[in-house]
Amino acid sequence: MRECQAGLDEPLEKRLEIHIKSLQCFQKGTKGYRHIRAYDVMTNSKQWHAKILERYPCKDERELHLRETHWIVNTPNVVNRHVPLHTPEGKKSARKQTKKKYDDAHREEKRARQNQKFGCHCGGRFTMANRRQHWRSGRHNSFVATLKKMSRVEV
Numbered sequence: 001m002r003e004c005q006a007g008l009d010e011p012l013e014k015r016l017e018i019h020i021k022s023l024q025c026f027q028k029g030t031k032g033y034r035h036i037r038a039y040d041v042m043t044n045s046k047q048w049h050a051k052i053l054e055r056y057p058c059k060d061e062r063e064l065h066l067r068e069t070h071w072i073v074n075t076p077n078v079v080n081r082h083v084p085l086h087t088p089e090g091k092k093s094a095r096k097q098t099k100k101k102y103d104d105a106h107r108e109e110k111r112a113r114q115n116q117k118f119g120c121h122c123g124g125r126f127t128m129a130n131r132r133q134h135w136r137s138g139r140h141n142s143f144v145a146t147l148k149k150m151s152r153v154e155v
């Protein structure tokens with residue numbers, strides 16, 4: 001598998017030096033993990049190398065980030081997690097994917113929470129999933145009405 005990292009706004013050698021020093025600090029335990037995907041590639045693959053994909057003259061930072069985004073979006077197995085310029089559609093899609101991943105990972109917890117049963121003061125029982133249906137039921141509403149009547153009598 002080939003993995004790529006896009007985006008260089010500094011010389012490649014300096015960028016690599018930062019990654020290698022950070023990895024060494026991370027391995028010693030003196031630094032937390034910042035570039036974890038790059039660490040994974042550097043430690044798990046013996047034959048990694050870095051190269052400049054393109055020399056792209058640009059007039060400002062936005063143009064640089066646009067090009068970086070192009071490479072990140074269009075390169076398979078890219079290491080970069082941060083996409084500098086998301087389009088609104090890209091952001092929406094990324095959010096959707098994140099939500100789907102979360103939902104997939106927590107599906108059983110959610111199902112268990114939805115099926116958890118509760119007892120109501122009216123004597124009825126309901127699951128978390130149908131609690132609103134219970135609150136609209138005749139049994140619950142007549143109980144609430146009785147409570148209201150009793151509270152008027154007491155006052």
Ligand SMILES: [Zn+2]
Nearest residue numbers: 120122124140
């Ligand atoms: Zn009730």
